[in-house]
Amino acid sequence: MTSETPLWEFVDISKAYPGVLANDKVCIKLMPGSIHGLLGENGCGKSTMIKTLSGVQQPDSGKILHNGTEVTISDPQAARDNGIATVFQEFSIVPTLSVGENIFLGNMPRSRLGVINWKKVHDDAARVLAEMDVDVSPNAITGTLSVGEQQLVEIAKAIAMDARMIILDEPTAALGEEEIERLHQLLRNMRSRGTAILYVSHRLDEVERIVDEVTILRNGRVVRASGETEINVSDIVSAMVGEDIGEHYPKEHNASDDVVLEAQGLVTEFGVTDASFTLHKGEVLGLGGVLGSGRTEIARALFGTDELSAGQILLSGKPVRFRREIDAIRAGLALVPENRKYDGLFFNFRASGNITAASLGGLNRFGVLNLKAEAQATHDLIRDLEISTQAEEKTVNFLSGGNQQKIVIARWLFSQSDILILDEPTQGIDIGAKIAVYKLINKLTRAGKSIILISSDHDELLAMSDRIAVVQHGAIKRTVKASDLNHDDLVRASADALHTKPEEAFA
Ligand SMILES: Nc1ncnc2c1ncn2[C@@H]1O[C@H](COP(=O)(O)OP(=O)(O)OP(=O)(O)O)[C@@H](O)[C@H]1O
Ligand SMILES: [Mg+2]
Structure with missing residues (x-):
């Protein structure tokens, strides 16, 4: 000094x-x-x-x-x-x-x-x-x-x-x-x-x-x-x-051969130009790419937020058509949105009300709202994600920024969907909570759920995905095994994508 x-x-x-x-x-x-x-x-x-x-x-x-x-x-x-x-x-x-x-x-x-x-x-x-x-x-x-x-x-x-x-x-x-x-x-x-x-x-x-x-x-x-x-x-x-945290990226490989979702040539008027990929049961499929490359737009197309103008989505081999988000939720999809600074939270509710919000209105798997199970699951999520203990007593507007984000994530983890699209799930949350999110990803894939992970943190994306698709101008042409890429490959592939033809990006 x-x-x-x-x-x-x-x-x-x-x-x-x-x-x-x-x-x-x-x-x-x-x-x-x-x-x-x-x-x-x-x-x-x-x-x-x-x-x-x-x-x-x-x-x-x-x-x-x-x-x-x-x-x-x-x-x-x-x-x-x-x-x-x-x-x-x-x-x-x-x-x-x-x-x-x-x-x-x-x-x-x-x-x-x-x-x-x-x-x-x-x-x-x-x-x-x-x-x-x-x-x-x-x-x-x-x-x-x-x-x-x-x-x-x-x-x-x-x-x-x-x-x-x-x-x-x-x-x-x-x-x-x-x-x-x-x-x-x-x-x-x-x-x-x-x-x-x-x-x-x-x-x-x-x-x-x-x-x-x-x-x-x-x-x-x-x-x-x-x-x-x-x-x-x-x-x-x-x-x-205040302690040693151990493994930074505790990745488990749980992908099977079953294809649960297939996107064939998706196109929307909002930035998806040609997205094709498969998602396997228990798999984490990472979407890489630069800001504005169309990753969030692909998520919106999958989730019925933006209408498809061409292409189709198959769930377990059957074509589906989502006209609204609620159709996608009913079909077992969940989207943790990127834009958490604006949407997603009821600021005058406590954490528990926010966590269960997406599952109300008959959306519960078994058609009933089991209040006791719900309270237990909420409590577990607050503990697993290390959400401030104040969350159980205070309304969300009094929590720190990172704790508010954890609550939005918890809501979608609670929703019991089979396919989760996580758009920048660890943005703004601390290292301990990041690891808790990774462990939850493991827990979900172990239970046979599949995850589409969007992250601008290349190290995280590489470590936590099984395969990676690089998105370029709203298009995905191929996916590669995450273990075949390193940080520099991914940075280059994402950046090159702006200047190269998609097929060459991994060359
Ligand atoms: N307006 C408020 N009223 C009551 N409590 C508050 C208010 N703002 C913050 N707190 C509490 O003060 C503590 C510190 O919060 P602060 O927002 O400074 O955390 P932070 O370090 O910025 O966290 P993050 O990384 O999540 O942004 C937390 O316990 C939070 O819940
Ligand atoms: Mg803060």
């Missing part, structure tokens, strides 16, 4: 919510020109700390120093005035506004008479997007963009402020490898200009690549302060969870 004055310093910051001490005497120093990782399990207090630093809430006690002088960050505007830009874990963009308007929301360039300078909004937004290498028009309506693109707009908004300190809470959860690499490059450039960066991510491979120092929280307390320069994933994991 240098002896420079920190740009920002937290001294003994505490913050309690009803029933939980979310930050307990947290100390942290944020240096200019340094990328500081803030890590820890879901619910350990990362976002709480970020909200305090961003003026969203006031700490109960402790001091905040700016260049060595004590300050109060009374509201989000005060944080901006003090040169702090934040990308929050929850989206803050307004879907009905254009990209340019969102980027400058609350900060519109105006003439001296107070009139908004639309040309400048447009030009400045275009400049920031170009700097980020994001191919989105400043005039596009933000709500029509994909989740990943919306996330990039969210980041652009912070970057446009040209702040001395930038805070990113899970910025890459909805991004693919290429976008992550571009974001990292941008952050490295900002670092070399002396910006202080506070970075939260549950993707530890990414942390290892980009951060200079880490602070690790557990149950609201700092368990590892920054200062150690060595950044080693297995040390980080043990500090986070």
Whole structure:
């Protein structure tokens, strides 16, 4: 560590919510020109700390120093005035506004008479997007963009402020490898200009690549302060969870020869151009590809969300036609959607009500709602996925972001479907919960269920799939054994797919 004055310093910051001490005497120093990782399990207090630093809430006690002088960050505007830009874990963009308007929301360039300078909004937004290498028009309506693109707009908004300190809470959860690499490059450039960066991510491979120092929280307390320069994933994991976690990817092979689902030349008007593949009983079929390659669109086509304009789906050899999602659910399919930031949760319900929601309305396998069995299954899932114990007492809106995601996953695992489509199931959940999801995947495939796994985390996809199909412009031409691919093959196949004919992608 240098002896420079920190740009920002937290001294003994505490913050309690009803029933939980979310930050307990947290100390942290944020240096200019340094990328500081803030890590820890879901619910350990990362976002709480970020909200305090961003003026969203006031700490109960402790001091905040700016260049060595004590300050109060009374509201989000005060944080901006003090040169702090934040990308929050929850989206803050307004879907009905254009990209340019969102980027400058609350900060519109105006003439001296107070009139908004639309040309400048447009030009400045275009400049920031170009700097980020994001191919989105400043005039596009933000709500029509994909989740990943919306996330990039969210980041652009912070970057446009040209702040001395930038805070990113899970910025890459909805991004693919290429976008992550571009974001990292941008952050490295900002670092070399002396910006202080506070970075939260549950993707530890990414942390290892980009951060200079880490602070690790557990149950609201700092368990590892920054200062150690060595950044080693297995040390980080043990500090986070307080124990050794063993095998990172506990893959079991349970695939049989029976084909449970076959997609033949699927086409939709929403981005599926030609998808053919088979799914076996007990198999995990991974869909790889870059952001926007059409993986989510294939999931939507399978699930009856988007109508097929050509091709057909066979279940155990019999053609089926899903006109709506409910048809797919009745036929034994489940989809854990990617867009968990927006849909899926009833925020005013407790976890249990959310978990059983998809199985109500006569959807239960046996046609009856066995309340006792339901309570037991819910309880087991909360335990297996290590969902905050508060989940059983509190409504979902009081849980941390990662715990909310686990509840959506639990709901679909509870729904007892035979074929589960998991779209980015481990995004934003901590390492312990990721392993719990992998173990549940094993448990499901062992019971003869089949899984279509979509993941932008290549290591995860390779380790947990039996076979992998690379999606290219909405098409799947062939699938290969996961064990025949390595990380670089997959990155190359996904990226090459943009420039190569599909059949050549694995050559
Ligand atoms: N508005 C709130 N009201 C009550 N409790 C809250 C509120 N926000 C957070 N909490 C609780 O405070 C604790 C810390 O939550 P926080 O959101 O800071 O976790 P986190 O480290 O950001 O987790 P994640 O990785 O899941 O995003 C958790 O126990 C959470 O349930
Ligand atoms: Mg959080």
